[in-house]
Amino acid sequence: MPSFIYILLTRPFITAVKGSKRVAALFLALSLSACATQSGDASLYQSLGEEAGIKNIVARLIYEIGDDPVIRPYFEETDLDRFHEKLSEQICEVSGGPCEYSGDSMVDVHTKMNVSESDFNRLVDLLITAMNHYKIPHPVQNQLLARLTPMRKDIIYK
Amino acid sequence: MAINRQYRTVISIIILCSLTSLAQAGEGKLLATPGVTQVEGSGGGGIVPWATLAGYASRDEQAVSAFATRVSVDDYRLDVWGAAINLYDRAEISFAHQNFYLKRSSAEIRQDIAGLKFRIAGDLVYSTWPQLSVGFQHKMLEDDAIANAVGAKNTNSGTDFYLVASKLHLGAIGGYNALWSLAGRATKANQLGLLGFGGDEEDGYSFQAEASAAILLSRQWAVGMEYRQKPDNLSFAEEQDWIDIFIAYLPNKHINVTLAHADLGDIAGADDQNGTYLSITGYLW
Known part of the structure; x- marks a missing residue:
């Protein structure tokens, strides 16, 4: 590089x-x-700090969401403990960790929320802020984003 | 000349009126993903347009940007300023004014460019396929003496048409985001149109390829290179392809700065024109 x-x-x-x-x-x-260089499956999970690291990132994301006037309203009715558990599980799974996501489908979760393209990107920014807080290296952040972004089509404008 | 001045004033007023009527600021795209502004006023890299539209507007938003660029090579200097409006990440309306100085003779060539670009399909970051756009740049030459002297067929105006595909790959190279863009342009313009349109060797449209490749070193910094194939319509002097390498700093969604080394080849008989490209784009709404 x-x-x-x-x-x-x-x-x-x-x-x-x-x-x-x-x-x-x-x-x-x-x-x-x-030519996309995909690193070995478990290595992303490890780079994120495994289970504890991922849980920290998601906790920080929830903190950032609470601080954000635009994204916060989406979470008014959300059970934050459950959100923390399910999103951590999901990130663990997509990063190659030993987890299986047990929550509802992305479409079900976001139906009637009408998440805009702009707000989706704003949440991506908050996730980046949360990863920056834990000094996750830039390339590792991008690799996680690359694995999460295919879900976007099931999330926005539902 | 007076008519041209009026024309410019009218365009400026239209842009200003549009500015004031815009309600929602466009900041709905990820940092750096709209790119910067190219020398003809379209959203893109530095010398070639990209499929992205100028500004951070998502499909629910509008955005307005303004830019200033200076390219200074051995025997010439090109100053450009302009503005662009992004309507719902679907259409880009742009205006640019170019001042081209001949350092040796202190002569000046001025040109106005009105541009329009439509996003046909895709999203630079999120779609599997590249983002695809079509556009045109209508060039109105103000000073035609030099274009006449070098043998241009048309010294008033000309229109370029282009089709462009761009894609950003998240984490593609060792975890770094990589961007590529490929465009095809149909044009008659000699040296962007500053030397008129068409010539004694070729009077019709010719097809030119343009390309960019960039790596985003962080959320704020990008480096890359660009290539722009050029037509060669005039027998009086050869027109050569352009190439540049650039570094761009995009600290936030309000401003970005691009510095480049440009190799513009031979221009109007002056050999091997190399120099510096500096551009600033500000996002107002």
């Missing part, structure tokens, strides 16, 4: 890829970015 940036930032790179080689070099860069 650092070497890739180094190459990108060095001036000789520009001169080296002039002319017909430019396109080839660009497509190399594109194909690099297209």
Whole structure:
């Protein structure tokens, strides 16, 4: 990774890829970015600090939600202990940990909530803030987000 | 000239009126995902448009942004300012004014560009397929003396059309987010239109490829490179493809700054034009 940036930032790179080689070099860069490097399943779970780490992150997320005037109203009727337990379980499962999500389906949970695209992203921001609080490294954060985002279609505008 | 000034004033007033009527601020996208503003005023990278629309508006919001850019290479300097409106993450209306200075002769070429872009499908971050947009940039040349002198067929105006696909892959490279964008442009413009449209070698539309690749080092910092293929319509001087490498700082949803090294090749007979690109975009609503 650092070497890739180094190459990108060095001036000789520009001169080296002039002319017909430019396109080839660009497509190399594109194909690099297209190939997703999935780390081994359990390693993400471990990077998040396993069960205790994930529970801390979710607890902090609930704290951030409580502090947020836009997202807080969505949780007025929510049993926060249950939310903490089920979301921790879900993150444990998608990160490759030894858990199985036992809560309701994402569609059932979010039906009639009419979560907007904007509020969904705001919650993503709160999750990032919670992970920052526990100094979860940037690449680990992205890997978790990548595994959670497929659920978005079952969550927004229901 | 007076007509052109009036024209510009009218456009400015329209933009200002639109600004005041907008109700909800658009901040519904993730930080950095709308990208920055390119030299013709469209949301994108620095020299090529992306499929993303300028501003942080989600599908329920509107956004307004303004930008200023300076590209200074060996023998020329390009100053650009402009603004863009994003309507519900569906349409982008943009305006840019370009001032192109010839350092050696201290001559100046001015051009206005009105742009429109529609998001056809997809979401940069969340859809499986890339975000896809179509757009056009209508270029109105104010100073036509140099375009005439170099042999451009049309020295008044020209319109570029483009189709662009962009995608951000979360955690794709060692956990870092990676973005790519590919565009095809149909154009007659010589050096963005500053040297007119069409020429003695080629008078019709030609198809040009444009591409960007970037890595987001953190939520706030991105580095990448861009390539823009150029037409070569004039026999008086060769027009060459453009390339740049950039670093962008996007500290929040209100402002971003991009610094780049640009290699613009030969321009109007001056060889190997290299230099610095600096751009700031502010998000007002």
